[in-house]
Amino acid sequence: MSKIDPTARVADGAVIGEGTEIGPYCIIGPNVVIGANCRLIGHVTVIGHTSLGDGCVISPFVVLGGAPQDLSYKGEPTRLEIGSGCTIREGATMNVGTIKGGGLTRVGNGGYFMNNSHVGHDCMVGNDVIFATSATLGGHCEIGDAVYIGGLSAVHQFTRIGPYVMVGGVCGVRDDVIPFGLVNGQYAVLEGLNLIGMKRRKFTKQRLATVRGFYQKLFHGPGTFAERLEASRPLASEDPAIAEILDFIGKGKRPLCLPAIAT
Secondary structure: OOEEEEOOOOOOOOOOOOEEOOOOEEEEEOOOOOOOEEEEEEOOEEEOOOEEEOEEEOOOOOOOEEOOOOOOOOOOHHHHEOOOOOOOOOOOEEEOOOOOOOEEEOOOOOOEOOOEEEOOOOEOOOOOOOOOOOEEEEEOOOEEOOOOOOOEEEEOOOOEOOOOOOEOOEEEOOEEEOOOOEEEEOEOEEEEEOHHHHHHHOOOOOHHHHHHHHHHHHHHHHOOHHHHHHHHHHHHHHHHHHHHHHHHOOOOOOOOOOOOOOO
């Protein structure tokens, strides 16, 4: 059975999973679904049309399902979906979506969101991400699996960050970041590949050498970036990571985050 502290306020209609603990002074709205074996430590607010997967741990003063910070929002029943096994630390916030953005904000499984981090409306966040202290997403961002976003970093609305990217601390990310990229700087620039993340994904030395060679040709070879990109397309067959990077670039509608010296 679930365990609900007598000081908590759980509205009629809310669904609380088996084994879930709702701590002191939590507020749970009528359209909320919380999975099994979650723990809301205390002073947690979950409102809106919000669902939370199994096994999540939510720290005090987190607000999930608040209205989007968008002037066009008029109270429509948009949603926030959070996967299983997430840890959301003190003061973090995640907003429901907007009608114009598809009506859904989605966060995957296994994420770790440190204190005061924020997921804006209509964002799509992958699995196993880590958001450090005060890492912030504007609306409509797309964040791939296993992305790390450093403390006090902010991602501009509509920006895409590919899987296995590492964003350094105190970065302003305004442009799309290729999968496996490493970005740094006050206005983020591409500094190379996230080799640590790739090794953790069990890339062999040969694969690392192949992808690094592709990276050097694409971003630091002769000619303009557009010319190098066109010349690099046949390399997609050499490694799945190369194909993933080229596919990501091909689907982009915004500028790409480039090295400081790229042209």
